[in-house]
Amino acid sequence: MWKFLLPFAAFVALAVLFAFGLNPNRDIHALPSPLIGKPAPEFSLTDVLDPSRTVSNAALKGQVYIVNVWGTWCRECRVEHDELLAIAQQRVVPIIGLVYMDKRDNAKQWLEQLGNPYTSVAFDTDGRTAINWGVYGAPETFLVDAGGRVVYKFISPMTPEIWEREFLPRIAAARRSGA
């Protein structure tokens, strides 16, 4: 009995392992964020387009908003840019840009040439805000609820499917929970 059951059990175990491990849709570099459910780290940075202006998320308390981390060095950010523009058109929530590991002029030029989907764009000069948010690449997109808590993090370029499937329902829920 054992002789037949053991190989079969081993086969099932391997099949389950492979189903998860070899899934081509799984991003092996995407890590779960420990920030989910925690208060969004506060930041107060200068605006990319106007250094005399301050961009701070404290001002957004009570609102559901999105933080999108990007940089002009990041090819995937270029990929998602058009989708961000389309999302901005829907005017569902404010989208705060966080420019990371970049030069201000490059970021400015990018927005002037490709269009600006952001409500405001914060410039993380020294990477400290990125560390506080647990950022390790770009693009990364966070959703913060009206209570100021991070409810979701998406690592990869935004797509219409992701926006509709992952973000819109959570935005609706975030509005209900925080207000």
Added chain:
Amino acid sequence: MTARTGTWMLLAIVALGALTAASVARALDANGQLEDPALQARFENIAKDLRCLVCQNESIADSNVELASDLRRQVREMLVAGKSDQEIFDFMTDRYGEFVRFNPPLEPKTLLIWGAPFFVLLLGAGIIFRVVRQRSRMPLDDEPTPGPL
């Protein structure tokens, strides 16, 4: 030992030393050394145990990517500010999760990673035990078989 072999051995030792030094070369930052050697030693220990999340199989002590350098700066600043090693690790895991540590602490949720090797060892021991016991009951192969008369 002749003078000649002595020289060769010395050369070999120097070469080996150079190789080892090369293999432990660390990523360097501009003015990256901490003045206090005790703090620098603690820094090196902590940096070795923190994963560079961009490269994922390198520690931030080894990696030259910008994020690793930002994290090293963070660790240095916290050390200078008098934070304990535990506080620094907590700071990192609060932001990046347990994955940031190469040497995760033994906790209920990390029991699986720590326990798996022992489980596999036990499994192997069990299999060997069964096989050996079974074989010991079998007749020996090299017993003379009765040949044709």
